[in-house]
Amino acid sequence: MPAPIDRATIHPAASRWIELWNGKQALGWDHHGTPVFRFRWAPAGLATRRQLRAMRLCPGRQEPYALLVWRNGKRWAWLYRLDLARPSRLPSPAQLNALDKAMKARRTCQLCRTVTDYCIPTTDGRCNNCMTGPVPTLGRTAGTGPRAHPVAVTPVPRRVSGTGRERPELHATPLCELEHHPAIDAPQT
Incomplete structure (x- = not known):
């Protein structure tokens, strides 16, 4: 697990509008080319692995699209696009x-x-x-x-x-x- 994100990069004063995959904009940060959103700031259409699992979906070999951070960057989770997610495999x-x-x-x-x-x-x-x-x-x-x-x-x-x-x-x-x-x-x- 990489080190927590620098607190100065996730300060609300450093936030800006980020262009999303669907043409919309959301308030967040750019961290080495990856969009970063604070807790409850993530736009609709993105979900964590646990949220995908609750919807019986999996990332489906897609790369993480964005990062969700909370507790001043000490905790974080990858965000995946819902439109690229696949249904989970059912057991036989x-x-x-x-x-x-x-x-x-x-x-x-x-x-x-x-x-x-x-x-x-x-x-x-x-x-x-x-x-x-x-x-x-x-x-x-x-x-x-x-x-x-x-x-x-x-x-x-x-x-x-x-x-x-x-x-x-x-x-x-x-x-x-x-x-x-x-x-x-x-x-x-």
Whole structure:
């Protein structure tokens, strides 16, 4: 991001009438050949990237036409012509399905496998109930019926494809398969 524009070049006393692409004139400055307008001084027919996005348009490979500045030149944004803007590309149904699957994976707890209505932190992959609830090592069981075994939840390193890093994934192991566990080895009272 380039340095802010010199304050002396955007002072209202330095403003002049600038000829626009459509033959009209607007009050602004010329900064190295680029029209510069203060906040709320930009003429109709120009929009920032965010404004284009809100209208479902994109710049369409056009160069920025002008510059919009505010806060004495400390903040700025490029302005694009609306008549040269193109409609944004619409995603295909396959892309939308892929995004839905990815968001569902981000909302699925790795411990209890419930789908939440918020994105779960990637640091440990647990939902709020699993983080704030009781310790899941003794309360959970593997299987159903009278022979259900309590499980120990341990992080198992799993390589994330393409990154060369390992990410812990929570894995449930029945306590009867562990060699020594305090819950199994403890004397019954």
